[in-house]
Each structure stands twice: as structure tokens, then as C-alpha cells.
Amino acid sequence: MTVYELEHLWRPEGFVSPAWVDVDASGYITTLGDSPPSARSERVAGVVVPGVPNLHSHAFQRAMAGLAEHRVGQDDFWSWRQAMYGFVERLGPEDVEAIAFQLYVEMLEAGYTSVGEFHYLHHDLGGEPYESPHELAERVVAAAHRAGIGITILPVLYAASGFDGSPPRAEQRRFATTPELVAREIEHLTRVWRTDPNVRVGLAPHSLRAVPPPALSEVLSAARAIDPRAPIHIHVAEQALEVEASVVARGRRPVEWLCDSHAVDSHWCLVHATHVTPAELSAIAQSGATVGLCPSTEANLGDGRAPVLAALAAGVPFGIGSDSHVSVSPTEELRLLEYVERLNLQQRNVLADELHPSTGARLFAAAVAGGARALGRPIGALTPGGRADWVVLDTDHPSLAEKPLERVLDAWVFCNHGSPVRDVMVGGSWVVRDGRHRERDAARSAFRSALARLRG
Numbered sequence: 001m002t003v004y005e006l007e008h009l010w011r012p013e014g015f016v017s018p019a020w021v022d023v024d025a026s027g028y029i030t031t032l033g034d035s036p037p038s039a040r041s042e043r044v045a046g047v048v049v050p051g052v053p054n055l056h057s058h059a060f061q062r063a064m065a066g067l068a069e070h071r072v073g074q075d076d077f078w079s080w081r082q083a084m085y086g087f088v089e090r091l092g093p094e095d096v097e098a099i100a101f102q103l104y105v106e107m108l109e110a111g112y113t114s115v116g117e118f119h120y121l122h123h124d125l126g127g128e129p130y131e132s133p134h135e136l137a138e139r140v141v142a143a144a145h146r147a148g149i150g151i152t153i154l155p156v157l158y159a160a161s162g163f164d165g166s167p168p169r170a171e172q173r174r175f176a177t178t179p180e181l182v183a184r185e186i187e188h189l190t191r192v193w194r195t196d197p198n199v200r201v202g203l204a205p206h207s208l209r210a211v212p213p214p215a216l217s218e219v220l221s222a223a224r225a226i227d228p229r230a231p232i233h234i235h236v237a238e239q240a241l242e243v244e245a246s247v248v249a250r251g252r253r254p255v256e257w258l259c260d261s262h263a264v265d266s267h268w269c270l271v272h273a274t275h276v277t278p279a280e281l282s283a284i285a286q287s288g289a290t291v292g293l294c295p296s297t298e299a300n301l302g303d304g305r306a307p308v309l310a311a312l313a314a315g316v317p318f319g320i321g322s323d324s325h326v327s328v329s330p331t332e333e334l335r336l337l338e339y340v341e342r343l344n345l346q347q348r349n350v351l352a353d354e355l356h357p358s359t360g361a362r363l364f365a366a367a368v369a370g371g372a373r374a375l376g377r378p379i380g381a382l383t384p385g386g387r388a389d390w391v392v393l394d395t396d397h398p399s400l401a402e403k404p405l406e407r408v409l410d411a412w413v414f415c416n417h418g419s420p421v422r423d424v425m426v427g428g429s430w431v432v433r434d435g436r437h438r439e440r441d442a443a444r445s446a447f448r449s450a451l452a453r454l455r456g
């Protein structure tokens with residue numbers, strides 16, 4: 001048991017200054033109070049906030065960030081996807097692990113303490129299972145373990161190349177799975193990692209276009225049989241074309257179809273949900289599902305503008321993800337949510353209101369609560385029973401110095417002058433100190449070697 005004296009602890013209802021927190025040997029917070037304990041404590045200067053859950057990641061895509069910014073004819077999501085398929089042709093298991101390791105180190109240094117890994121790269125270069133069929137999932141979890149980030153690993157079902165149910169195409173061979181294979185992977189990972197409180201296993205049917213209705217029902221029952229509360233993530237309504245194809249194939253829009261056809265509940269995370277009607281937003285709100293917003297990737301891919309203001313008004317919980325990792329910064333994701341609305345409405349502080357006048361605090365509070373719910377782990381709130389996953393903001397940093405406490409989150413989110421993230425703890429262990437991850441050099445060197453191999 002270690003006791004920490006936190007100079008300023010941020011909670012959605014206000015600051016506790018100071019706060020004393022007991023963390024047990026398994027990395028859980030056991031008590032939290034505002035009076036000094038009898039035991040000796042370690043003092044933590046600055047502002048302590050919950051670590052941010054990053055609810056949507058495709059780790060391998062970190063290595064192609066920056067390589068798809070040259071125009072190729074009519075350039076959109078679909079041409080980007082073709083470039084990504086070309087990249088996937090060359091990735092080996094060692095590359096996958098090295099890329100994920102670098103990415104997770106970057107996430108921790110930026111203030112993310114947990115990740116939802118939407119894991120869809122399963123097979124070898126020829127599309128055949130590896131000798132251990134769970135090779136690549138294990139590589140990704142190993143990278144998370146080494147970096148010290150919490151992970152919800154979500155094996156992906158990818159069973160079709162379109163709404164007509166055609167089988168995956170040649171360039172999708174490394175993703176192609178069946179409900180049975182996915183269930184086996186969930187079972188395997190659950191068995192191997194069941195005693196590690198930093199690991200959770202869920203399920204990700206890739207999207208309605210990649211999972212025909214019978215396969216979706218089958219994989220949901222299989223996952224529910226293994227873990228009735230497992231997180232379930234799905235890409236939905238990211239692209240206008242996908243909405244049109246859904247209407248043609250199923251007579252309904254994607255979110256409409258999903259909420260009508262399945263018992264979508266608070267264990268679900270609808271990733272993107274960019275193209276939704278007010279009726280679909282209220283269906284999501286009623287279901288209790290979280291929406292996974294990935295604004296930097298959605299902007300990069302030209303997906304469309306997510307209806308954040310309408311989602312907030314409808315009471316839809318949301319979290320953020322860095323998805324394709326053109327950016328690995330929780331504050332950039334939050335800032336973009338607000339800025340897109342400002343540009344659209346020609347107003348300021350659009351996502352704040354009378355009850356929540358601080359835009360930064362409102363977005364931050366929503367993202368940590370929604371992210372925790374989506375990842376199915378006791379994170380996102382520094383309370384007894386929760387994981388000791390926190391970020392210490394340096395109040396001497398030029399972005400935060402001499403600011404009143406109630407402006408600190410606004411300054412962190414909106415002042416982009418270098419990161420004030422000084423220290424990061426995950427499950428009771430310090431993984432970042434003075435802005436530097438303990439394995440930064442090792443991660444960079446392995447990443448660089450992987451990039452050199454991939455360049456060939």
C-alpha cells in the first residue's frame with residue numbers, strides 16, 4: 001500500500017486540495033480523503049487528473065501516419081483505405097509489436113492511460129493463420145504490457161467485403177475471420193490475461209458492411225457466452241457512402257438498423273457515428289451506448305462532421321480515440337471537437353453551457369467518463385475501487401503557470417504550446433516521469449528498425 005498526497009486533485013465536481021489517496025499493491029485506489037493519514041505519504045505536486053482512455057486504436061496504422069498526404073486523383077476515405085491495404089502487405093509480427101510499443105509509449109506521454117485496440121490484423125502475409133493463430137493479438141497485448149498502458153483488446157470479425165455479403169477481397173485476406181475464429185481468440189485472450197487488471201477483452205464486429213446479419217448475431221452470442229458484460233465496439237456510419245449502401249441493402253440507415261435489430265446497451269461503443277439523424281441520436285441515447293469520436297482521424301480522412309453539439313444535447317455519452325494516429329494527443333481531439341463547432345456556428349465556447357461554463361473541463365469530463373464506459377474497466381474516475389491511472393499536470397509549465405485552478409483544464413486543452421503532462425501513473429506504477437516514458441529510447445529504436453524493414 002502506498003499513500004500519495006496530491007497537491008490538487010481534479011474531480012468533475014471540483015478540486016480537492018490536497019487529497020490523500022491510498023493505492024494497493026494491485027494498483028487499485030482503496031481510500032481517498034482530504035485529511036492527512038497516519039502513514040507516510042509521497043507528495044505529488046501539480047494537478048492530478050484521471051488518465052484519458054483512448055477508446056479507438058488501430059496500432060499498426062501509426063507507422064503510416066504522414067505517408068498518405070500526397071493527393072492521388074480523387075482522394076477520400078476509400079483511396080486512403082487502398083493505401084493502407086498496400087501497407088498491410090508488408091507487416092510482420094515483430095513490426096506489429098514494435099509499432100504498437102512506440103505508439104503506446106507516445107500515448108502515455110500524451111496523457112492517455114488506456115487504449116481500446118480494435119484489432120483486425122490477424123493472419124500472415126498470405127492470409128493464412130500463424131502457427132499460433134493469436135500471434136498478432138498477443139504481440140499487441142505484449143506491447144501494451146511492456147509500455148505499461150491499460151488495454152481493452154477487441155478482436156475483430158471481418159467476414160465480408162460489402163453489404164451484399166461478398167467474401168473479403170484478396171487485399172483483405174489478413175483481416176478475414178469467422179465468428180468461430182473470433183470467439184476462439186476472445187476465449188484464448190480471456191484465459192491468458194484474466195488475472196491482469198490492466199487487460200480486458202471485448203469484441204469488435206468491424207462494421208455492418210463487413211459483417212452480414214447472421215454472422216453478427218452469431219458472434220454476439222458467442223462473445224456474450226464468454227463474458228456477458230464484454231465491451232462491444234463497431235465502426236458505424238463513418239462514411240456517407242456506407243449510409244447509402246445500408247439503405248439500399250437493408251432499407252435502413254446503419255445506426256437505425258443496428259438499434260432496431262440488436263439489444264444495443266451500455267456495453268456498446270459506436271465508433272464514429274458521424275452520419276446520424278436526430279432520431280438515431282435519440283436511439284443511441286436510449287440504448288446507453290457510448291459514441292467513439294475520433295476527430296483528428298475523421299478530419300484527416302474527410303469523413304464528415306460529427307454532430308457533437310446535438311449528441312451532448314441528446315445526452316449521448318462519448319469518448320475519444322486516436323484511431324489512425326495521425327495525432328496522439330487527447331487535447332487535440334477535444335480541441336477539434338469544439339473548433340469544428342465554432343467554425344460551423346461562428347460562435348465560441350459552443351460545447352459549454354450555463355451549468356458547465358468551462359469548455360475544457362466539460363469535454364475532458366465527458367471523454368474520461370465515456371471512455372471508461374466504452375473500455376469496460378474501472379478507470380476514468382479517481383475513486384476507491386478504481387484503478388490508480390492518473391496524469392500529473394505541471395503547474396509551472398508556461399501553459400498553466402499562474403492560471404487559476406478552474407482554468408487549468410481549459411489551458412491544457414486549448415493552449416497548444418508543448419505538453420504540461422509531467423508524470424503518468426498506470427495501475428499504481430509511474431510510467432512517465434518528467435515528461436519522459438521509462439522506455440522511450442528502447443521504443444524509438446525498435447520502431448525505427450521496423451520502419452527501415454518496411455521501407456525495404
Ligand SMILES: [Zn+2]
Nearest residue numbers: 058118235323
Ligand atoms: Zn477505426
